[in-house]
Amino acid sequence: MKTFDFHLDQKVTTWMRTEFEIKANTLKEAIEIAKEKFDNGDLDDIGWEEIDGLNEVLQPSENGNQPTAEIYYMNEQGDVREVFNNSDNLSPREANYW
Numbered sequence: 211m212k213t214f215d216f217h218l219d220q221k222v223t224t225w226m227r228t229e230f231e232i233k234a235n236t237l238k239e240a241i242e243i244a245k246e247k248f249d250n251g252d253l254d255d256i257g258w259e260e261i262d263g264l265n266e267v268l269q270p271s272e273n274g275n276q277p278t279a280e281i282y283y284m285n286e287q288g289d290v291r292e293v294f295n296n297s298d299n300l301s302p303r304e305a306n307y308w
Contacts, residue, residue, distance in 0.1 A: 214283060216293075221278040222265045226258040270297040 230253060234240035247253050268278040277295035284290045
């Protein structure tokens, strides 16, 4: 029996957390400064961390009917080909040219 190598790519939505500090005299002032920094894009260059447990796999209907899951096959030479995606209404594609 042969072994065939595949990988699955999935499009997900997730929440990311950016931690930052604001120096201000009051909480109200700090909130205003934080909002201003967000609006101006000043928080974009700060690193972020993924919040665990909040990944949600998208469906094609949530992605303009484009695929949100794709299965790829890799042959012995390292060539990779998509053999299935979840927006196809067909059976998995035959890899007959391998």
